Each structure stands twice: as C-alpha cells, then as structure tokens.
Amino acid sequence: MITSPVKLWRRQKSASSLIGKKGKILHWTIIRVPAKSFVDQAPYPVVIVKVQNGENMIGQLVDWQKEDLKVGQDVVCVLRRLRTEERESIIYYNIKFKPL
Amino acid sequence: MSGIVSYGTYIPKYRLRLSSIAQMWGKDSDEIEAGLRMVEKAVSGFDEDAVTMGIEAGKKAIELAEIKSGELESVYFGSESHPYAVKPSSTSVAQYLGVGNNYFAADLEFACKAATAGMQVSSALLNSKVIKYGLVIGSDAAQGKPHDALEYTAASAACAYILGNNKNEIIAEILEMSSFSSDTPDFWRRDGARYPSHFGRFTGEPAYFTHVMGAAKNLFAKSKLKPSDFDFCVFHMPNGKFPRVVGKKLGFTSEQLAPSLIVDKIGNPYSASSLMGLACVLDVAKPKQKIFFVSYGSGAGSDGFIFETTEKLLKRQKKIIPVLEQIEDKIYISYPEYLKHTHAI
Amino acid sequence: MKISILGTATTKFGELWNISPRALAKEAMISALDASGLKAHQIDALFVGNMLSGILGNQANLGSLLVEELGVNIPAFRIEGACASGGLALHNAVNSLKAYQYRTALVLGIEKMTDHSQDEITNALMAAGSDEERLAGATFPGVYALMAQAYMQKYKVTEEDLAAVSVKNHYHGTLNSKAQFQFEVSISDVMKSSKIADPLKLLDCSPISDGAAAVVITSDENSKKIKNNVYIAASEVATDTLSLHDRKSFTSLESVVKASNNAYKKTGIKPKDIDVSEIHDCFSISEAIATEDLGFSEKGEGAIDIAKGKRTLFKGDIICNPSGGLKACGHPVGATGIKQIVEITEQLRGEAGKRQVEKAKIGLTHNVGGSGTVAAIHILRS
Numbered sequence: 001m002i003t004s005p006v007k008l009w010r011r012q013k014s015a016s017s018l019i020g021k022k023g024k025i026l027h028w029t030i031i032r033v034p035a036k037s038f039v040d041q042a043p044y045p046v047v048i049v050k051v052q053n054g055e056n057m058i059g060q061l062v063d064w065q066k067e068d069l070k071v072g073q074d075v076v077c078v079l080r081r082l083r084t085e086e087r088e089s090i091i092y093y094n095i096k097f098k099p100l
Numbered sequence: 101m102s103g104i105v106s107y108g109t110y111i112p113k114y115r116l117r118l119s120s121i122a123q124m125w126g127k128d129s130d131e132i133e134a135g136l137r138m139v140e141k142a143v144s145g146f147d148e149d150a151v152t153m154g155i156e157a158g159k160k161a162i163e164l165a166e167i168k169s170g171e172l173e174s175v176y177f178g179s180e181s182h183p184y185a186v187k188p189s190s191t192s193v194a195q196y197l198g199v200g201n202n203y204f205a206a207d208l209e210f211a212c213k214a215a216t217a218g219m220q221v222s223s224a225l226l227n228s229k230v231i232k233y234g235l236v237i238g239s240d241a242a243q244g245k246p247h248d249a250l251e252y253t254a255a256s257a258a259c260a261y262i263l264g265n266n267k268n269e270i271i272a273e274i275l276e277m278s279s280f281s282s283d284t285p286d287f288w289r290r291d292g293a294r295y296p297s298h299f300g301r302f303t304g305e306p307a308y309f310t311h312v313m314g315a316a317k318n319l320f321a322k323s324k325l326k327p328s329d330f331d332f333c334v335f336h337m338p339n340g341k342f343p344r345v346v347g348k349k350l351g352f353t354s355e356q357l358a359p360s361l362i363v364d365k366i367g368n369p370y371s372a373s374s375l376m377g378l379a380c381v382l383d384v385a386k387p388k389q390k391i392f393f394v395s396y397g398s399g400a401g402s403d404g405f406i407f408e409t410t411e412k413l414l415k416r417q418k419k420i421i422p423v424l425e426q427i428e429d430k431i432y433i434s435y436p437e438y439l440k441h442t443h444a445i
Numbered sequence: 446m447k448i449s450i451l452g453t454a455t456t457k458f459g460e461l462w463n464i465s466p467r468a469l470a471k472e473a474m475i476s477a478l479d480a481s482g483l484k485a486h487q488i489d490a491l492f493v494g495n496m497l498s499g500i501l502g503n504q505a506n507l508g509s510l511l512v513e514e515l516g517v518n519i520p521a522f523r524i525e526g527a528c529a530s531g532g533l534a535l536h537n538a539v540n541s542l543k544a545y546q547y548r549t550a551l552v553l554g555i556e557k558m559t560d561h562s563q564d565e566i567t568n569a570l571m572a573a574g575s576d577e578e579r580l581a582g583a584t585f586p587g588v589y590a591l592m593a594q595a596y597m598q599k600y601k602v603t604e605e606d607l608a609a610v611s612v613k614n615h616y617h618g619t620l621n622s623k624a625q626f627q628f629e630v631s632i633s634d635v636m637k638s639s640k641i642a643d644p645l646k647l648l649d650c651s652p653i654s655d656g657a658a659a660v661v662i663t664s665d666e667n668s669k670k671i672k673n674n675v676y677i678a679a680s681e682v683a684t685d686t687l688s689l690h691d692r693k694s695f696t697s698l699e700s701v702v703k704a705s706n707n708a709y710k711k712t713g714i715k716p717k718d719i720d721v722s723e724i725h726d727c728f729s730i731s732e733a734i735a736t737e738d739l740g741f742s743e744k745g746e747g748a749i750d751i752a753k754g755k756r757t758l759f760k761g762d763i764i765c766n767p768s769g770g771l772k773a774c775g776h777p778v779g780a781t782g783i784k785q786i787v788e789i790t791e792q793l794r795g796e797a798g799k800r801q802v803e804k805a806k807i808g809l810t811h812n813v814g815g816s817g818t819v820a821a822i823h824i825l826r827s
Contacts, residue, residue, distance in 0.1 A: 029590035030643040036564035038582045048690045056690040063113045080147040
C-alpha cells in the first residue's frame, strides 16, 4: 500500500492545516472485512464528514462508541498513525476523525 | 529570566482498571491497588504514539499562549517511546504544528526526565536571549511487559510547555534549577527490545529516592528556602506511593503534594508524569505561589525547578480545561482490548 | 453505419482453479470466433477489458499477450476503467469501427481473481477508488455501504427492501448454466448473512470470480454471417469524480444518468421501451439506484419496485439481470461488461432458453466502474 516516504512528506502541509478542524458526520459505515493493510484494525468505522471549510472528507473514525455513529455527530480532525507498519518501513501519519 | 508562558496536556481516552490486570494474572487487586495507590491507568489508542499525542498537547499550548506556531524557536521532545530509533520526533511534531524551518530541535532520552532536561536547555537559550519562545514536550506511550509489575503503572499521555523570556507573558517564572545525576542501572531498555527491564526494589532507595532527594537538596541549598516556603510540591510519580514517601521525607505536607498526584487516576506516563503533575498544580494555583518540582529519570538523574506563579496565570486559567476535567472523558477497556491497543496481539 | 454482433461467448463464471488466465481468455475468444463463423486472421483488431492483471498478476501488455494466444499479430489494446473495463473496451471497439479504422473487431472481457488472497483482492479493488478512500481504510463494500446508508435514510427504505435484489438475481441465476451460483436465496438468508460493511451483508455483495466473455462486432452490413441481426444502437460513456464524498449526490450516479440520457437521446428510445437490461449490481444498493438513474423507476422507488417483482423474469415489465447479474452470475471484473452484451444479444435473438424474456426487442447494458466514476451504457436492438 502507501509506503512511500515521499508521499507522506508531500501530504504534511494539508494534514497540518486540518488538525483541530471540526466537522459533522454525513454518513457512516463499519468496515468488517478490511483491505490487507488494515486487517488488524477491523472492525472500524469509516465516515464521510462535512468539514468546517465546507468540503467533504472521508476518513476513519477513532476513539468511538456506538452512539457516535449517527448523522450529524460532531467530530474533530486528529493526526494518527495510519496502520501497523512492517518493522522497517516508514511510519505513515494520516488525518482521522474523533467524536466530540 | 525565563519561565512558563503556557502549557497543554493530552491524555488518551482509554482506561484499563488495575483490577482487570490483576484478574488476568490471578493476583489480589485490592492488595495491588493499595500498594501502588492507583486504580486505573491511561492507555493510548491503537493508532496513537508519542508523536501524535505530543502534537495534541503542543497544539493546546500554542493556542493557550496566543502565539503563532512560527514564533517558536526551539522544539525539544523527550520520550522513551520515540516512534523511531533514528529519525527525530521533534521535527515531526514541529512540522505538523506548523513551526516552519527556523528552530533548534532535538530529541531527548533520559527515561522519565527527558522532557525536564529539555526545559533546562530551553531555559538556558531563553536566559541568554538566543530564542524568544521554546516548546518542550514530554510524551510517552509507555509499555510494561505482560505479567510484570510495571504493567500496572506504565501509561500514556503527553504534556507540552511553551517557555518564554518576556516578563509580561510568563505565568510561572523559573527561579532556580538543579540536577543530580549518576550512573545507576535501575531500569533500562536495550535497542530493539520491546519492553523495558528493571531491577525490582533497586529502583527505590538507590535510584528514585537518592536522585530526587539529591536534586531537592541542591535546590534548597541554592535558594536558601525551606519546605514551608512553598505552596506546592511536585515529584515524578512512578506509582502513587513513591511521591508521597519522598514528599514526607523532604519535609512537605500532604496538602502541598495532593494537587499534583495525577498518578492515582492515570498511572505513570513516563516523560509526561512530573510535567502532568505540574500542569495539575498550574490549573489551580494562585499568583505569587512557589512550586517545588523534582523529576526523575532512571539510569539515573533528577531535575529540580523552583517556579513562582505570576498574575498572568489567572488569565490563562480562565481558558484552560483543567487536567482533572479532561481525564473524565474516558472509556474503559478490557485486558484483551488493552493487548490489541498496545500491539501485543 | 450499423454495427452488428456476429458472435458471442462466455466461459463459466466462478472459482475456476484449474483454468489459467490465458486458457480462460482463449476459451472465450475461440468460442466467440466460432459462433461468428470467423477465423482469428479475419479479425482486424482485438480490444481487451481487464482491471487487475497488472495489479495482482504483475502482467501488463495484455493486448499483445492475448493475440499471441490467438496466433495472430493484429492490433490489440487493453482498456481499463475498473469494473467498467468491459463496457469501455466495447465502446472503443465501436468507435474504431465508426472511424473506418477497422471493420470487424473481437472484444474480450477477462478477469482471473481467485489466484490471490481475499486481503490482496480487497486491496487491489480499491485501486478503483481514490487515495483518500484508501487512506481512510475504506473498501469497495464500504464505499457502497455509505451510499446505502444515504439512500436508506433519504427514502426510508429498509435492508429487507434491498435484499430483494439478491433474491431476484439468485432466482435468475438458477436459470443460467454459466452462473457462479445456481441456488436461490431468501430475504431471511440475506438478512442473516454476515456483515461486510454495515449495512451491506455477504449476500448483498457480488462475489470474487474468474471468467471471460467475448463478442465479435462488425460494420460490414452485408456480412452473411449475421443471423437474427442484433446491432448496437448506442454506446455512451460518462465520468464523475473519483471519490464518493466529492459527488453532488450520494444516492444517484450522475455518470449513469448522463451516459444513459445521451443513449436515449441519440436513439429516440425511452426508458419504458427497454424490454430487458443487464445492470451492474456489484452490491444490492447498486441495482436499486441504477434502475432509478436509468429511468426505469422513480427516485426512491428502485428497491421497492424490485421487491414488488417489476424487474423479475416472467413477472415484471422491464426485466433486470436475467443472467443473474453480478450477484449470482459472478463478477470477474473486466469480463462483466462483455458478459452483459452477450446476455442481451441472446435475449434479443430469442436464444436465451429458460431465461428468455418474451418478445425482447430492445435491450440495455449498464456497466459501472469504481463507485460510479465511469459508466458505459449500451443499447442493443434486433
């Protein structure tokens, strides 16, 4: 999957500007059969969020409880590790959403 | 002169009860809780690490200070769970916080006192007017080996402090600094080893107590002050027992110590431990109060600070969410979930 | 110019452990050639629709590989548009005929998926999505599940209503000897199947399949090989954003609306004129939304109409997925678009046997890539 350090480096600016931005959940689902890189994280929710600046984003929902999975739930953008990497690969940080 | 301009704290949402651990290994949880004076510890999420937590704490400190992140001129990051063995955490945090490129940076390791060493360095840079603002972060996603005593106390959290040298912004001035160091192998982790090792009771008297008291005595000597001159005292908290014992030994009362004892509620987040205790004190202190502070890092050493709060503290307190309130936002997890969170399974 | 279909063929769809990708392709191509009465050297060009050969099998250059299988050196092209690769391959073949570049073309859709693990496949299929979707940990079922959530919320449709799609398609599958699954399922079976991405369950999702399908098309109107002439009246393609979250609507695929409207406009055919269609039901929600986007049902009533039997063989008015659709017939990604053409051709020729839609004269195929990023719509007439 995405293991290129260059890609991580290019994305720093956009990720940095999103940390702390708030939004609302438009739609949610729970991934129970994940892709290879996410196997040890399932099940986890993926949500479409309308962010403060008006754009829509898709991302994983973290630190969640069942009652957070609802349309209109307030969330905030946080930076987290994307997944468990292999021992020698770069650590990939990515924007995820946390319920408020 | 130099001092604290603002601070930020981050405690992960998850808690593991000590009784869940005790139950797993067939131990008496009442006995353990009584011995350690703790009931639960903070556990980081599956996708959190020292850097992500450091960013959360750092962002809060920057917002509280009401400065632009580009105004920070040094970033020192202390941890014993840096995500990489080689590749700085300090620059990751700085990058995502938008500090720019013109800053001094280094990663520090000195077990639980890595960040307070960073405070000493920053203070020196500020005193000599090389920089105007410095960011210091202590952050750890600490791990204890399953079935080991440390499993009950090793926790996760992050503290960020912005230090400055502008009298009009300082909320707690650094009056005095001291340090006491030696080569005492009480607790260590080899390169590549997943969990730290320790030598049981050797971590007590010759390690924690010798160094904390050593740095404390240096502070008393330099400042010519005595315990009763202080309103608060803060010590590194490897568990609930040690800080209470050392406070008493040094002549402090339990009232002076109580506000800092966050360990009872979240455990020992290593490099963030003593700094978290300091944050708890700053949450409630009044202006012109003196704080006696000594950290401890295994291996071993202690950093002592004497802080004095200023009038500027009141304004900041109005904006901050106190640590004690923050930690109420929690979810309890089971022992197997804890293993999943810490990547043990 | 009339573009007629000379011959068609599909392989069995399913877990074809013993059949290699080359053998699969060869079977479909040779059978289609035989059905058209032509030899390989009489074909002017080969168009191949395939998505995963490079990603999973590390094999690119499919055009050249496959003409080698045919033993000829004709021009050959591989076209990719995720799950719409088949439809897009046909569209390009049609265009080449319209441009007088070629007269007779062989179009193959092929996919070999079962050589790889479930994780790898789930990962590979996400190549059809966007970086953001991949980084979010979304899977294909996940993206369509978000659509399903939006649809169910907007139109107050239930999971049981959506389950009717799978029930219908499995019933149709029992009438198709080439289908991967030839057993019926009930609403209760669908509801009890394990969740893949809430609310989509195992039986709401099309399977992993191997398979190939091929058609021979020609612009030669005098060709004596044409029997029960079925010709391609419209071939339209439209695109939309790569990510679902960037779309204007989560309950309608604008690419389908655009391409089908163009097809209807150019032919003068209206949705109600369609007798039989093959719909891209990668997930049950897809077919519900498709029937609305194609104008078969009113907005919000797609699933309900299917549940009422309006799209079912021998009962309904516009029959959808007599082959069993992607759900029951199987979904070897690149092959699906061409299989749809094969099915409609057989229907319009009156050669669909147990699945025959009575007096079928006009048919439509609906082939979609990704979560709706590209749509290829074909209208066939006899």
